Every structure is written in structure tokens, then in C-alpha cells.
Amino acid sequence: MDYKLAWNGRYLIAVPPQNTSWTCPACEYVLAENRQTQADFYCVGCGFEENADLVGAINILRVGHARCV
Numbered sequence: 059m060d061y062k063l064a065w066n067g068r069y070l071i072a073v074p075p076q077n078t079s080w081t082c083p084a085c086e087y088v089l090a091e092n093r094q095t096q097a098d099f100y101c102v103g104c105g106f107e108e109n110a111d112l113v114g115a116i117n118i119l120r121v122g123h124a125r126c127v
């Protein structure tokens with residue numbers, strides 16, 4: 059995957075998965091209780107609600123961007 063991305067002028071950033079499914083993308087509150095079910099995310103800190111897979115993707119993207127700078 060890394061080789062194919064480099065071929066197309068892109069690159070791969072490995073992101074450790076710790077807390078990416080428990081962190082609120084709105085207020086960055088980290089708590090296992092934020093993950094209400096496998097599919098649903100609800101932040102007990104600020105009330106942010108979203109699909110849990112989308113929240114995980116947002117958090118992974120955020121960590122990846124932070125490693126670029």
C-alpha cells in the first residue's frame with residue numbers, strides 16, 4: 059500500500075488506534091462511555107452524537123494531520 063501511494067505522489071501515515079473510537083471530535087473528551095454501542099457515539103462531556111465509525115475516521119484523520127506538521 060505504501061509503495062502504491064508513493065507511486066501516485068501520496069504517502070501513508072500509520073496512526074495508532076488508541077482512543078480513536080472513544081474520543082469526542084467536538085470537545086476531545088476521552089471516555090469509554092462515549093461509545094454507547096458498536097454503532098453509536100454519544101459524548102457524555104458535550105452531548106455530541108454521531109455514527110461511531112464516522113467518529114473513529116474523524117479522529118484517525120485528525121491524528122494523521124497532526125503528524126504531518
Ligand SMILES: [Zn+2]
Nearest residue numbers: 082085101104
Ligand atoms: Zn464532546
